Amino acid sequence: MPAPTTAALVTRCQALFDDLSFGAAREWKAAAAGRRVVAYMPIYVPRELIHAAGMLPLGILGAGENLEVIHGDAYYQSYICRIPRSTLDLGITGRLDFVDGFLFPSICDVIRNLSGIWKILFPKVYVHYFDVPQNFDPEVGGVFYRQELQELREALARLAGRPITDDALRASFALYNQNRRLVRELYAFRAGAPWRAPASETYLVLRAGMVLPVEEHNQLLADYLAAARAEERPRRDNCRIVLNGVFCEQPPLSMIKAIEMSGCYIVDDDFMLVHRWLLEDLPVTGDPIAALSTAFLSGSTENGAKYQPRQELKGQYILEAVRANAAEGVIFAAPSFCDPALLERPMLEKVLDRVDVPHIGFKYAENSAQLQPVREQAGTFADSIKLWSTP
Amino acid sequence: MTVKPASLRPQAPVREVVKEASMVKQKEMIARNYDLLTSTAEHGRKVASTFVPGNLNELIMCFDMLNNLPEINAIQNGMRKISGDYITEAEKRGHSEDVCTYVKADLGMIAKGNVSPNGKPLPRPDLLLLSYTGCFTFMKWFELLREEYKCPTVMLHVPYQGDGETTRNMRDYIVKQLKQEVIPALERVSGVKFDIDRLRGYLRESARAEDDLVWVLESAKQTPAPIDAYFGGVYYIGPIFTAFRGTPDATEYYRLLRAEIEERLRLGLGPITPEGDMKSQKYRLVVEGPPNWTSFREFWKMFYDDGAVVVASSYTKVGGTYDLGFRHDPDHPLESLADYCMGVYTNRNLPQRIDLLEKYMDEYQADGLLINSIKSCNSFSAGQLMIMREVEKRTGKPAAFIETDLVDPRYFSAANVKNRLESYFQMIDQKRGSAPSAA
Numbered sequence: 001m002p003a004p005t006t007a008a009l010v011t012r013c014q015a016l017f018d019d020l021s022f023g024a025a026r027e028w029k030a031a032a033a034g035r036r037v038v039a040y041m042p043i044y045v046p047r048e049l050i051h052a053a054g055m056l057p058l059g060i061l062g063a064g065e066n067l068e069v070i071h072g073d074a075y076y077q078s079y080i081c082r083i084p085r086s087t088l089d090l091g092i093t094g095r096l097d098f099v100d101g102f103l104f105p106s107i108c109d110v111i112r113n114l115s116g117i118w119k120i121l122f123p124k125v126y127v128h129y130f131d132v133p134q135n136f137d138p139e140v141g142g143v144f145y146r147q148e149l150q151e152l153r154e155a156l157a158r159l160a161g162r163p164i165t166d167d168a169l170r171a172s173f174a175l176y177n178q179n180r181r182l183v184r185e186l187y188a189f190r191a192g193a194p195w196r197a198p199a200s201e202t203y204l205v206l207r208a209g210m211v212l213p214v215e216e217h218n219q220l221l222a223d224y225l226a227a228a229r230a231e232e233r234p235r236r237d238n239c240r241i242v243l244n245g246v247f248c249e250q251p252p253l254s255m256i257k258a259i260e261m262s263g264c265y266i267v268d269d270d271f272m273l274v275h276r277w278l279l280e281d282l283p284v285t286g287d288p289i290a291a292l293s294t295a296f297l298s299g300s301t302e303n304g305a306k307y308q309p310r311q312e313l314k315g316q317y318i319l320e321a322v323r324a325n326a327a328e329g330v331i332f333a334a335p336s337f338c339d340p341a342l343l344e345r346p347m348l349e350k351v352l353d354r355v356d357v358p359h360i361g362f363k364y365a366e367n368s369a370q371l372q373p374v375r376e377q378a379g380t381f382a383d384s385i386k387l388w389s390t391p
Numbered sequence: 392m393t394v395k396p397a398s399l400r401p402q403a404p405v406r407e408v409v410k411e412a413s414m415v416k417q418k419e420m421i422a423r424n425y426d427l428l429t430s431t432a433e434h435g436r437k438v439a440s441t442f443v444p445g446n447l448n449e450l451i452m453c454f455d456m457l458n459n460l461p462e463i464n465a466i467q468n469g470m471r472k473i474s475g476d477y478i479t480e481a482e483k484r485g486h487s488e489d490v491c492t493y494v495k496a497d498l499g500m501i502a503k504g505n506v507s508p509n510g511k512p513l514p515r516p517d518l519l520l521l522s523y524t525g526c527f528t529f530m531k532w533f534e535l536l537r538e539e540y541k542c543p544t545v546m547l548h549v550p551y552q553g554d555g556e557t558t559r560n561m562r563d564y565i566v567k568q569l570k571q572e573v574i575p576a577l578e579r580v581s582g583v584k585f586d587i588d589r590l591r592g593y594l595r596e597s598a599r600a601e602d603d604l605v606w607v608l609e610s611a612k613q614t615p616a617p618i619d620a621y622f623g624g625v626y627y628i629g630p631i632f633t634a635f636r637g638t639p640d641a642t643e644y645y646r647l648l649r650a651e652i653e654e655r656l657r658l659g660l661g662p663i664t665p666e667g668d669m670k671s672q673k674y675r676l677v678v679e680g681p682p683n684w685t686s687f688r689e690f691w692k693m694f695y696d697d698g699a700v701v702v703a704s705s706y707t708k709v710g711g712t713y714d715l716g717f718r719h720d721p722d723h724p725l726e727s728l729a730d731y732c733m734g735v736y737t738n739r740n741l742p743q744r745i746d747l748l749e750k751y752m753d754e755y756q757a758d759g760l761l762i763n764s765i766k767s768c769n770s771f772s773a774g775q776l777m778i779m780r781e782v783e784k785r786t787g788k789p790a791a792f793i794e795t796d797l798v799d800p801r802y803f804s805a806a807n808v809k810n811r812l813e814s815y816f817q818m819i820d821q822k823r824g825s826a827p828s829a830a
Binding site: 139141 | 551775781
């Protein structure tokens with residue numbers, strides 16, 4: 001059997017992306033009696049705990065541009081972002097009727113309050129607001145977090161109807177370690193040769209990981225990397241940019257394409273940080289709960305949803321992303337009314353201004369249809385970098 | 392002392408605002424605190440900036456420090472109608488039009504000299520005490536302030552009651568942060584050693600004032616209600632929610648206030664408004680959400696002109712849910728501070744908020760629920776339409792929804808708000824199935 005091409009793999013990912021009934025997850029659940037599915041929202045949950053219970057973690061990122069939100073708008077004012085309303089629409093229209101549990105992570109007040117709405121509207125679903133420490137001292141935040149993880153572990157075990165053993169957790173760690181390694185490899189490959197792995201494709205490959213079992217996603221990542229490495233594609237005279245602010249409500253896929261088509265190679269981004277939240281492998285020996293806790297406290301991604309206790313380090317992550325990926329500028333793209341992204345942005349801009357890294361910013365919604373302004377802005381930005389930046 | 396109110400209609404005669412002894416007392420307390428804050432160069436006391444929800448005033452006082460609350464400064468500037476300029480200034484400096492207007496009013500105020508209501512500049516804080524309680528924006532707000540002030544910052548992370556309860560783990564986490572992070576930071580900045588007995592003394596004082604505050608708020612269960620628990624309520628919570636909880640001044644304020652309300656009850660009087668005693672009470676409302684501050688008087692007038700009195704409100708619980716039984720406890724000082732922080736209204740999950748509003752509807756014999764949805768406050772606003780549906784469903788009483796903002800005058804449309812309120816009052820009349828009672 002010939003190795004799959006990037007086109008074939010991306011076609012499959014696109015089909016998963018377009019399927020707002022989550023057919024793949026439904027099929028997984030139906031394939032064996034007693035299977036359970038636990039959904040989660042951005043920005044981070046320890047999916048290993050769900051997997052180790054024999055359940056499928058299912059990432060929910062709203063409904064994108066292809067669902068006409070009808071019910072969800074009745075629950076939210078116009079000045080609240082779109083992701084909670086389209087997610088509610090998915091729930092109310094029965095598209096998530098196979099979901100047994102739903103985790104709402106600590107990211108912002110909107111997602112936090114959505115957890116309460118979900119409890120009321122879907123009383124048969126296990127709903128949990130997943131709080132994480134903003135204190136990173138192992139003896140303070142760490143102790144708190146280990147207990148929270150342990151309580152989540154027990155609740156998930158009850159939902160699954162079986163205990164989550166340390167060995168099962170370690171086996172899940174190994175699979176997710178592999179997943180993170182592959183994702184890192186993919187990002188490194190794209191940063192090295194962005195014309196061979198466009199962001200519009202890597203996005204879909206990552207997005208597939210929100211609905212597929214990790215075992216399948218690992219294979220998909222490996223196949224895509226192999227295919228991308230094997231294929232030559234024309235290189236354009238694009239500039240290299242970091243895309244920031246896209247970690248929760250997703251832009252329409254056409255916006256990612258528009259940025260690329262307007263002359264920007266996206267060499268780093270903060271899409272679906274759940275894939276990249278933990279920066280290093282989890283140890284597959286020792287106490288697994290302690291391992292998850294330590295990884296969160298001292299080895300996890302920085303982002304607007306997380307407190308930075310040291311002022312001198314605030315926002316340095318954007319600079320590191322620029323430097324590590326040889327980027328020439330940053331595009332801040334935030335969902336309208338997104339507190340974590342929009343409140344963070346001025347601090348990141350300051351960090352970039354200090355070292356003369358150019359940046360632009362705009363807002364979007366998951367159903368933004370008018371992309372001409374984005375094309376014009378990104379195109380002008382790319383031109384200005386090409387024309388005026390110091391070589 | 393009297394203050395001339397902002398005229399709502401140019402042709403209306405200007406009336407003098409009626410002031411009772413408690414109001415005069417509070418005004419003096421606030422003025423004194425601003426005078427202290429703006430004279431630190433002279434007396435040398437250190438300043439902590441912090442937030443109303445999760446306010447650790449008793450602890451701050453243990454270190455002889457002053458408490459500066461940026462939310463209160465934003466409110467003051469809103470009521471003095473200068474917040475709009477500050478917000479515009481912050482937006483010019485790159486802050487999004489979509490985010491919290493308290494934050495922008497504060498940042499704009501700093502950019503324009505950080506002038507306090509007494510006309511003197513506020514000092515740079517010596518410590519940012521980031522009490523991260525019930526509001527995500529707090530975290531970013533103080534990260535932004537840290538960039539301005541470049542001063543020590545200490546975070547107290549208060550876990551959210553996502554499952555509608557507090558746990559031992561959550562409480563221990565807060566206590567441990569107090570012991571290992573917050574108290575050492577306060578000691579370092581102030582040079583004063585922590586004395587837990589001093590804290591116990593302040594907490595004992597707090598509990599006395601809290602008893603009287605609860606009595607005052609619950610007086611609105613009477614008919615006619617002797618207070619307005621929203622427009623009047625925001626004044627009643629002032630001392631306890633800000634820099635005075637735990638002081639004899641606060642205890643005295645609430646003693647005075649309680650005596651005044653007892654007298655109003657005895658005389659069968661309604662709430663005092665800026666235009667005198669409210670004469671008729673046709674509608675008893677529960678209100679969810681903060682008020683608008685830039686047109687506060689105009690907003691209030693829309694209610695009392697139509698005979699609507701607010702008998703209970705959620706906003707007056709944002710700095711503590713004392714009416715649910717919580718009291719600061721000198722026998723368990725740090726644990727008590729932890730419980731206080733976890734219990735504030737915005738740290739409760741949506742089902743708990745609905746339960747509380749339903750309870751108010753019942754216990755205060757309200758005719759309906761009114762939600763004032765604030766454009767820039769996701770902590771309150773996200774989910775309020777769900778709250779409205781649920782409370783309506785459970786109580787069978789009509790609910791209504793209006794939209795304004797905290798301190799951004801661009802989002803207060805008087806005509807729209809008034810139209811909606813008038814329609815709502817008609818809806819209540821219809822629901823009663825009879826003509827409105829005589830004014």
